Every structure is written in C-alpha cells, then in structure tokens.
Amino acid sequence: MKAWCKATQSVLRSGVPVTTKFHHIARKARNEPGFKFTSLFHLMNKGLLRGCFQQLRKDAAAGIDRMTKEMYAENLERNLTDLVERLHRMAYIPQPVRRKYIPKPGSAKLRPLGIPSFEDKLVQAGLVRILESIYEQDFIEDSYGFRPGRSCHDAGIKCDGGVQAYQPHCRGGYQRVL
Numbered sequence: 001m002k003a004w005c006k007a008t009q010s011v012l013r014s015g016v017p018v019t020t021k022f023h024h025i026a027r028k029a030r031n032e033p034g035f036k037f038t039s040l041f042h043l044m045n046k047g048l049l050r051g052c053f054q055q056l057r058k059d060a061a062a063g064i065d066r067m068t069k070e071m072y073a074e075n076l077e078r079n080l081t082d083l084v085e086r087l088h089r090m091a092y093i094p095q096p097v098r099r100k101y102i103p104k105p106g107s108a109k110l111r112p113l114g115i116p117s118f119e120d121k122l123v124q125a126g127l128v129r130i131l132e133s134i135y136e137q138d139f140i141e142d143s144y145g146f147r148p149g150r151s152c153h154d155a156g157i158k159c160d161g162g163v164q165a166y167q168p169h170c171r172g173g174y175q176r177v178l
Contacts, residue, residue: 022133030137043130044087044123046080052125053080063117064098072118083119094120 021043028035053076058069072079086092095117101110116124132148142158143150 025133026137029134037134040130044126046084048126048129049080049083049122052122056121061115063115064095065117067118
C-alpha cells in the first residue's frame with residue numbers, strides 16, 4: 001500500500017519540512033503498525049495552520065465568534081502566532097459551537113448543524129492532517145468512505161460495470177444510481 005499524506009509547505013525549527021515529517025510519520029505507521037506515536041504536537045505550527053487556512057472555504061458560515069476567513073486574514077500572521085502560542089501553552093480553549101437549524105429536504109422537519117468558530121476550524125484541520133498521516137495507512141486499498149482523495153463515486157467505478165445513473169427527462173436530477 002502506498003503511503004498517503006497531504007502536502008503542507010512549512011519548515012519546523014529543525015529545518016526539516018513538515019511535508020517530509022508527515023511522509024516519515026506515514027512511512028513509520030505503514031511499516032510498523034503497532035508503533036505508538038507519543039509526541040506529534042510539535043507539528044501543530046504556524047506553517048501547518050497557514051496551509052489549513054488556505055484550504056478553508058472563504059464562504060463558510062461563521063461560528064459563535066462571527067469571524068470569517070476574510071476577517072482572520074487581515075492579521076493572519078499575528079493571529080496564527082497567537083493561536084500557536086496558546087496551543088503550545090495549553091491555553092487554547094475551544095469555543096461553543098453555534099447551532100443552526102436548516103430544513104430537511106422533502107420534510108417539514110429541521111436538521112441541526114453545528115458550526116465551529118474559525119480558530120476551531122483551523123485547529124481541527126491541523127489535527128486532521130497530523131492524524132491522517134498515521135491512520136490513513138491502516139485502511140485497505142478498497143476502503144473509500146470519508147477518505148482524502150476518494151469518494152463513493154470512486155467506489156462505484158471500482159465495482160464491475162462501473163456506475164450507471166438513470167436520469168429521467170425532468171428537472172429532478174438523478175433518480176437512481178445502479
């Protein structure tokens with residue numbers, strides 16, 4: 001199985017790029033499945049969070065802090081420095097999640113959404129990158145659910161016959177996927 005890890009352009013204090021660190025972690029996880037990683041928090045740095053910031057959607061809903069990507073970008077370097085300092089001092093406190101109710105399609109019921117604050121989204125994205133480099137190695141090649149670079153459509157293509165969709169002549173879109 002091929003090692004997978006998302007590229008992040010950054011350099012740690014040691015001078016080793018974060019991408020290289022993630023590749024080392026991914027390789028170690030693949031080659032030594034029983035290995036216990038005990039010290040990964042040093043990877044949560046400004047470079048990693050800057051990469052996460054760049055990948056966050058600019059039109060995403062704001063959390064309880066009402067902070068948008070555009071607002072955070074106004075003082076990006078100072079905000080990231082402050083966030084990393086709070087994380088490493090163990091002084092970072094996640095904010096409550098903003099609850100929003102949206103209509104369920106085809107029903108009068110409402111579905112609850114939890115919208116985290118902007119910094120919480122950054123921290124979560126950073127943790128995802130670190131943990132993916134370890135746990136992605138445990139999946140078999142035929143696993144597709146909730147994995148980076150894979151989708152249910154890819155799983156269907158892998159099946160014999162691929163994915164065939166039936167689209168009637170109406171505006172409703174696809175009715176069945178076989």
